[in-house]
Amino acid sequence: MRLTISNQTHDGLLCRFGSKKGGEHYLLVPSLSDSIPFSPKSTSLWFLGSSVAIKLTMAPGRKWERVTLQGDSPWIIYRNRLSRKHHVLVVLPYRDTSRFLASIPDSAPLSCLMLPGTHETMALYGWPISQCQYKSLDTQLHAGIRVTDIRLSIIDGRLIAYHGIFPEFTPFADILVTLHDFLTSPTTASETVVVSIKQEDWDTELFPQLVHDEIVASPGGLQMWFLENRIPNLGEVRGKAVMFSRFGSDGCANGIHPPIWPDSAKEGFDWECDGTLVRTHDW
Template sequence: MHLTLLNLCDESLVLSYNHGSAIHQLLALPSRPSTAKFPKSCAVTISLGGEKHIDWASVNIKLSGTHRASYKPVTVPEDCLWRIYLCKTSRKHYKLIVIPRRSLPSFLSDVPDDTLLSDCLLPGTHDTMAFYGWPFSQCQSITTPLDVQFQSGIRVLDIRLTPVKGRLIAYHGAYPQKTSFQDILISVHNFLTSPAGSSETIVMSIKQEAPSNVFSQLVHDEIKVGAGGWDMWFLESRIPKLGEVRGKVVMFSRFGNGDGWEGGLNGMGIHPTYWPDSAKGGFSWMCNDTLVRTNDWYHIPSFLSIPEKVALASGVLQPLPSDPPGRVLPISFFSASSFPLAAPQTVSQGFGWPKWGLGVEGVNIRMGRWALDRLSEVAEGEKREEPFLHGWTFMDYYEEPKNELVPLLVEFNFRGSKRLQYAKS
């Protein structure tokens, strides 16, 4: 068996293991892979390199099992400096990928102020408040209310509302989700005024779920009297820099035509010019001088389309060579469903035992593997250039499997040649 240690941290790491009566060590420099032969099963300790080794993770790795390529997060102590993922790249080759443990409640605090939000990779939830109506109306777990989502690193919200007796209530289609817009505003305000959240920003997509002539005016009026009031919102029709919107909500208005809003459409934040329904090939529109490249293909034929869905959703996050720097915003929906063979939970989480060849892998685990592959490119490519991925993502059941996808997406905010340019400026 062979094991490759890929160190994506700033400090050198040492991997130690026992084989017979001998102790072996493998040194991994930052952003460089190190490979060695390993016994089929052994205990592994990862330590900081240098004169003084500090043990932070001791894991038991059994290099056996399924012949299918797979990965899993390694269980480490809560105070561990890193997140560790074990990947099976072939029958006799495994890879340990070590990334820094970012603070998910406040990860944007470490991103420079002059970073455009279009150059960030912001994890988000599709139908953020859809906690009820399983199997087809529910899109998020009841155990992940807004405050949990914020602490988990979610920064893009998909809020869908319907007027009920003069008040806006969260709905998914015709199914009520039991939360008022005012309660949503309270949760958002509480986070953005907390010690961790004051350095963060929230992008809120607001969408009208049922026909109404008063919807746009109700959103306007409820924001005015809601928690934080107008001061909590960024309403300009452009993509801001992070420093402009720390502690604020960036409006993403998928409703209205500007009537009743100060400044009309120019006072409703980011506003799509059109939004075709479930366009498989994606579509683009302009927000001021920024091209917004969007993929929202959600009506897939069945769970058999999951691989194609992942390829299209992930592809949007990768810039084209012709993209002007800082002037393209990718928006990608990882969510999909169709009756009867593709409920949101089935699409996002898969079913059965896919690692044993009995079942289907869901979107989330496939996206996690895709993210790990992109992160690996930093050390495995000939030019050793870090991948630059950016955009706003919308996910169903984001916490499955095991809250491992969001930390991988967050890591891209600290990688890529453009990140390095920001860090030097």
Template sequence: MTNHAQISLNTPLSSWMSAVDSNRALSQMTIMGTHDSCAIHEIVGIGKCQTLRLTEQLKLGARYLDIRCYVKNGSFEMHHSIIDERQSFDDVMQECLGFLSDNPSETIFMRIKQEQSSASDPEFMSIFNGKYGHYQTSMLFVDTRISPGRLGEARGKITVVSNVKPLPGIRWDDLKIQDDDEQDDHAKKWNLIETLLNDAASYHNNHEDQYYLNSFNAHDPIDLTSSIKDIAQYTKNKFMNYIEQAPVSPCYYGLLPVDFIDLYSEDDMKRILYYNN
């Protein structure tokens, strides 16, 4: 590989974006992140997707967070399905803004969606604009009909990926997505991932108008206890081999959420991010 991004291996993972040109399109990057970012708890061995808390994920180089909001008493609480993750949206924002204060060169892509509760879109937006309205000055709401957004304008901010229809930002429905989650065939899941990796790398050679999201997470719908981590380990091993064999670099793969991001060492994260940004 040739490090075309010219990110020195001495650059801390907490500030790796400092070495990326501010004019870079936000869509034309390789962004590691986490699926169900707050899912650190489990019930009878089921439901855990991460070991690290948000700040630790970010320090490891993750820049995409999957934030799932359960609407309760006019607030957003973090949930994974029925599991209460014992964090509020305020907790999430305080961790993220604390990290960005320490690392102002960075941006955090944040998917915001409603999880498990059944509030209407107007009710969700009323809470977002009311109780949490003061956070919006620290958020970037990209209108991809006009521009994919640039890293320079996103530095020090949370770049919103909207999975709630009235919420502005990068619209979930406009992403090119691979998100086959109920998949017990490890090889089939990897083939789906690899197909979209190839598509993103090819497209981003000449274009910057399309966001890609390629979810590495999956689980056996029958065996929910060990399958999540088993598949995470399998896809991690396949991905590291894939990028080592890539004929050129950098390749821009888009948003790449994974389960158990702590399976990736610091060296793994640098090999992914520093060669492909």
């Protein structure tokens, strides 16, 4: 049997099968994968590095799962069993996902960053037709989500989260409070969130006005938003939400605003944002 270990940390890791004190050692080079033999009788694997030893029981599951580590560890470990004779481990450095942008220079343009996002961020209801997420917006933000896909419809004069024709119930006002709390917290004020807003109904005159009015009335108001139609540097938008509007017309103060948006363009499409070429995939 073989075990492939992908060491995605910056440290050389020493591992050993069997007991903590006995057995053959293997040195795992940083940022590389190595495949080593192991016996089915070896039910544990010891990692020794950064003064930490971890006992890892080899589970028989056929899916990726995160390994529960005891105490403080500088790593996150995932495991999988690709086949009866081939196990895989991936060792990653631990990072605080709630504030991972804190270590990135202010001078970095957002276009140079890979920002995790969720499709239909507020589609929490309506399984199996309209539900796309099962974690709250606050949980998503603390998990590292930095691009949100907010879709709204006008219901009784207010903006409510919708997925197509299906209500998702969360008022836009509540979404704004969650964004404000996250972006103004002392522990996460280093972050920014790109907020894509898409209209799910047809009142194109009232919708932009309601978006504006509800933002003005929310905690932080317009001052918490980046509303220019250009790609900012990270330092400009720490502690702010970046408007990415899929509503309204060109020339409005709706933040980053693609002039075109072909429906379900599987091959993607190009557009310019103040001299920056942007390629978008909507599929």
